[in-house]
Amino acid sequence: MNESVGDWWSTGITDIQPGSIRLRGYPIQDLIGSVSYPQMVWLMVRGELPSAAEAELLELTLVAAVDHGPQAPSIAAARMAASCGLDLNNAMATGVNLLGDVHGGAGQQCLEVLHRLRAEVESGESPESAARALVTEYKARKAFIPGFGHRWHPHDPRRDPLITALGRAVEAGTVSGTYLTLALALETVLAEGSKPVPMNVDGATAAIYAELGFAPELARGLFVLSRSVGLLAHAWEQHNEPTRIKGPLPKGINPTYTGPGPRSLPEN
Structure with missing residues (x-):
């Protein structure tokens, strides 16, 4: 009976015994002080330790x-x-739960686009022609290409250091460079119009995740891990400020009303 219950929650990640914690087979006491947090994240979601x-x-x-x-x-x-007045964990969860397809999902969506482009290149298309066909398709349905353009930054300041580092990793043989080539081809095509649409942080991180072999769904999970640090910092800062019940608009500013004008109930 106990074995069948244990099988119900079987896992290849964590082995807990009295006085023993093993993660993916490694004793926790050996991992502490020996691996970095990014290495630990990789080990937990991928099953093996990454290279440095x-x-x-x-x-x-x-x-x-x-x-x-x-x-x-x-x-x-x-x-x-x-x-x-919510506790930090509840405040953080509130922010995390807003990270969906529109806000927070572009990295996963861009990675899916890069996978699609790779399949087309493997079938004989050049990176540029595959990218151009994709841009044409998205423009025809007036859709945004995930990972490119930013509503706040004309040029996302996070793009260059990420793409530069990825380029160095390609030169060092750490990754193949296949997805970097595709991302840059897409950026080149998007620059051909009257208004260039440069790569943003989601596109740059998607190229890195693709090169490292992460599944698209994990791209969103990794973004949540990253953004949780900001959520913690802001929730803590707000927790220590005197403002209570901080709404989306400052006091004295009401949202514009667009409903019916003042009216009376009809008489019975």
């Missing part, structure tokens, strides 16, 4: 996406939750 160079690339993505201030809905929501 792979872990360095992963760390860059985790640092890059930490925060974008209260201008980001997830951060603003966490701050509002904290101002309403």
Whole structure:
């Protein structure tokens, strides 16, 4: 009976026994002080430890996406939750739960686009022609290409250091460079119009995740891990401020009303 119950929650990740904690087979006491946090993240989600160079690339993505201030809905929501008296974990969860397809999902979506482009290149298309066909398709349905353009930054300051580091990793043989080539081809095609649409942090991190072999779904999970640091910092800052019940608009500013004018109930 006990074995059948244990099988119900079987896992290849964690082995817990009295006085023993093993993660992916490694004793926790050996991991502490021997591996970095990015290495630990990789071990937990991938099953094996990364090389130092792979872990360095992963760390860059985790640092890059930490925060974008209260201008980001997830951060603003966490701050509002904290101002309403919620504990830090609840405030952080409020922000995390805003990270969906529209806000927080572009990295995963861009990685899926890069996978699609790779399949087309493997079938005989050049990176440029595959990228151009994809851009044409997205423009025809008036859709945004995930990972490119930013509503706040004409040029995302996080793009260059990430892409430069990825280029060095390609030169060092750490990764193949296949997805970097595709991402840059897409950026080149998007620059051909009247208004260039450069790569943003989601596109740059997606290229790195693709090169490192992470599944698209994990790209969003890794973004959540990164942004949770910003959520914690902002929730804590708000927790220590006197403002209570901080709404989306400052006091004295009401949202514009667009409903019916004043009216009376009809007589019975």
